[in-house]
Amino acid sequence: MKAKLKNAISPLLFLMITLSPALKAQSVEQYGPKTFSTTNKWTAIVAAYEPEIKAIDAAISQLSDAKIEQTLTFKGVKYQLGHYKGEPIVIFTTGISVPNAAMTIQMALDYFPIERVVMMGIAGAVNPEFHPGDIAIPERWYFHDESVYVNPDQKNPGQFVLPDYYESALESYKERRKQDPNSPAYENFGYIHPEEMAVIKQGWDAPRQMPYFSATPKLIELSQQAIKNIKPILMPSGHPINIKVGGNGVTGSVFLDNAQYRQWLQRVYNAQVTEMESAAVAQVCFVNEVDWIVIRSISDLAGGQQGKNVENVFDGIASGTGAKLLLGLLDEIVLAYPETN
Numbered sequence: 001m002k003a004k005l006k007n008a009i010s011p012l013l014f015l016m017i018t019l020s021p022a023l024k025a026q027s028v029e030q031y032g033p034k035t036f037s038t039t040n041k042w043t044a045i046v047a048a049y050e051p052e053i054k055a056i057d058a059a060i061s062q063l064s065d066a067k068i069e070q071t072l073t074f075k076g077v078k079y080q081l082g083h084y085k086g087e088p089i090v091i092f093t094t095g096i097s098v099p100n101a102a103m104t105i106q107m108a109l110d111y112f113p114i115e116r117v118v119m120m121g122i123a124g125a126v127n128p129e130f131h132p133g134d135i136a137i138p139e140r141w142y143f144h145d146e147s148v149y150v151n152p153d154q155k156n157p158g159q160f161v162l163p164d165y166y167e168s169a170l171e172s173y174k175e176r177r178k179q180d181p182n183s184p185a186y187e188n189f190g191y192i193h194p195e196e197m198a199v200i201k202q203g204w205d206a207p208r209q210m211p212y213f214s215a216t217p218k219l220i221e222l223s224q225q226a227i228k229n230i231k232p233i234l235m236p237s238g239h240p241i242n243i244k245v246g247g248n249g250v251t252g253s254v255f256l257d258n259a260q261y262r263q264w265l266q267r268v269y270n271a272q273v274t275e276m277e278s279a280a281v282a283q284v285c286f287v288n289e290v291d292w293i294v295i296r297s298i299s300d301l302a303g304g305q306q307g308k309n310v311e312n313v314f315d316g317i318a319s320g321t322g323a324k325l326l327l328g329l330l331d332e333i334v335l336a337y338p339e340t341n
Helices: 002-025 050-061 098-111 164-179 217-229 259-269 278-288 311-336
Strands: 042-047 066-074 077-084 087-093 114-125 135-137 140-143 147-149 192-194 243-245 248-251 271-275 291-301
Touching: 042 050, 042 098, 042 311, 050 066, 050 077, 050 087, 050 114, 050 311, 077 098, 087 098, 087 311, 098 114, 098 278, 114 278, 114 311, 135 311, 140 278, 217 243, 217 291, 217 311, 248 259, 248 278, 259 271, 271 291, 278 291, 291 311
Parallel strands: 042 087, 042 114, 114 291, 135 243, 140 248, 248 271
Antiparallel strands: 066 077, 077 087, 114 271, 135 291, 147 192
């Protein structure tokens, strides 16, 4: 029996030994994301959900020098490929919330030769100066619901029992804010204590704390130029909208409909708007070193209404105003990044 077992195993061992050099010789380059050699890389135009993407498609369809030429579906996500005034574009929906946005943006960057991402969609206002239809283009995006939920301190009313690591993190946050005024002015919201995720990217030896992600300065400049060059954007009533470039936006996996929490966001993050995808898009673009910017049109004041939230009344209108500015920004991008093929 032992002889038979030995004879059965020997050919297997021989095969493994024979194949080992071949396995070692395989290039690592065959694994990982595709590397594109395309000279004239693409602009990705993205939105989170149906009313937003419908507004974008409708705006594109009305132009004689813009066209969707092909539609592909990968893993359930539909990608519309075409050109805008000679420049290649891909249009797709990220899906609502942080994990969907992170997943679909990374997929798109892996599948297509994308150089920049322009996101357009609706948001709830944090700054009460905004009204439905107004537009915010924040320079920085923060995650607001990365948090530690803790128990109250039974011995000290009004205090909470914090983990040691979080107490240390708070001290480092305070020190950093002395150097960077854009860092959040952290305070708790009851038992919810905000913290930051650690981010890793190519070339870093270890993950780093990232309080926010900054939009590409050139795209911020181009958005300001677009505002100067487009016609005034009007609500259906004829009332002109306000557009604010700069400041902060916050993202979380939360449909925010609470006035107290909105006020907390303004104190801690100096936030202008809140929504559920942009910081995730920003993080993925940051890690992949892809240019990005986000246009957010106001649907409501988060938690500011009396009674039931009616953001759905304005989401189509807000998407429409945002799409008009989007086209203006695309015009500036075409001029700033001319076709090089």
